[in-house]
Amino acid sequence: VFAVMIGTVFLEAVLRRLPELQPGHVWLAGAGPGDPGLLTLHALAALAQADVVVHDALVDARVLDLAHPDATRVFAGKRGGKPSTDQADITARLVTLAREGRRVLRLKGGDPFVFGRGGEEVLTLAAHGIPFRVIPGITSGLAALTAALIPATLRGANQAILLATGHGAADLAELPGGDGGLDWPAFARLGQPIVLYMAIPRWRPSLAP
């Protein structure tokens, strides 16, 4: 009755060996940069099991289509400069859903712990005693480089790669310079490439090459 054999095992057996999403638990998972082929098996298994999928605007529709057909999809998108769901509301919702005994998948674009605010959500879940798990995803900044066939590191060319937000937390962005308090000239002097996340709203012509 089962046809997808991978190596010497059946794919179903591989998926079954993965941890199970329990009722009342929340899994934060990264969906990667968009391409469903860049989903991890853990994320796929989470989509197949979750009763509720709370997702960002950045999660691709082709990925959401892999959720269980009976699962409730909750949009919790935030978009720079547009009306958005408040972060506190999102985490409160995760707590409520978990307490109702739902199997909750919090699905984010990229990686939840790389400019994804996963840390804040996990702190709130922990404070409320909700069992959780974090599944990394391919962070979009690095995937974008690969899509453009640009190695993030190349022997003889660079020995570091810097991932930075061009947006910054609102409180820090109020510092002089308005760029989130990062010492950009010091970053530039390192002579290593910088990948900027969420930088378009703060883009200034003076930054262009």
Add this chain to the structure above:
Amino acid sequence: VFAVMIGTVFLEAVLRRLPELQPGHVWLAGAGPGDPGLLTLHALAALAQADVVVHDALVDARVLDLAHPDATRVFAGKRGGKPSTDQADITARLVTLAREGRRVLRLKGGDPFVFGRGGEEVLTLAAHGIPFRVIPGITSGLAALTAALIPATLRGANQAILLATGHGAADLAELPGGDGGLDWPAFARLGQPIVLYMAIPRWRPSLAP
């Protein structure tokens, strides 16, 4: 005859929609940090299709077990301080296998373009006119943070994360300081966390907190 339904589609249909590995082509894919659950669907599909899998020492045995049973596995491991396969030999081998019309998967731990020397291999393949594709993986440095439940970025705490090699290219490592030419004090002054790859051989007690 097919039992794994994900969302409203069958997993087989998802995998079939992914690009096909053609004879004479080389795919460089990242296997991620080790856990087979962190493999991407693209990497899984590549393992299922490849005639030859040329892999590093860092690729987990559970991942290699997902290769097609008829596939030839070629170990091309490099380990700091141990006898190793020369990088030029590895790329020459990839070229030869592709010219023989094999479907070649070059499988690396983590992400091929993040301290994985994928850039050099791609340059060689391009120079020889071998068609290739690069599939990113979850880079091990960021996955390790998640495994330890440490957010790489946390709003209000940091706005950048620095990925750096603690090993350095042999030629650059000969520079004064022996640390690959990076200006470590300047890195430290940024006040942002640094993730070090391959740093153990150069670890000095003076670096400890």
